[in-house]
Amino acid sequence: MAAAPCTCLQRATLSILDTDFSKGILRHHQSVDLENLTRFHGHRCDGLAVGFIGLKTVLYKLFPDSVIDPTNLRTVSQPAPCLVDATTYMTGARYPFNTFYTIRDMPYLFIVHRADNGRA
Helix, strand or coil: CCCCCCCHHHHCEEEEEECCECCECCCEEEEEEHHHHHHHHCCCCHHHHHHHHHHHHHHHHHCCCCCECHHHEEEEECCCHHHHHHHHHHHCCCHHHCCEEECCCCCCCEEEEECCCCCC
16 A cells, blocks of 8 residues: 655645835735745746755744744855745745845855844
């Protein structure tokens, strides 16, 4: 008898509050899960799953007692397309806003920096 597939990734949800945009301040909660990320990326793969779990863990460590604020984040990622999509989708970081960069030769998959308190 085959084991049932793990659904822990499908149920894992990240709660993010949109707090700033071009027309002012928002208070709209976003729920991000692996299914949303898969639709954004185009397919589910190991890089996407690793990125999702790693970023979810990091974001909850950076914002342990508060709502996750993507306007307060700066990120660096390995240049793999799966990690880049996971990082930009989950953190809101973007090249045009100087909040997202890629570096090929770093010993991590990504680095996430919280700007207001300097934690990374």
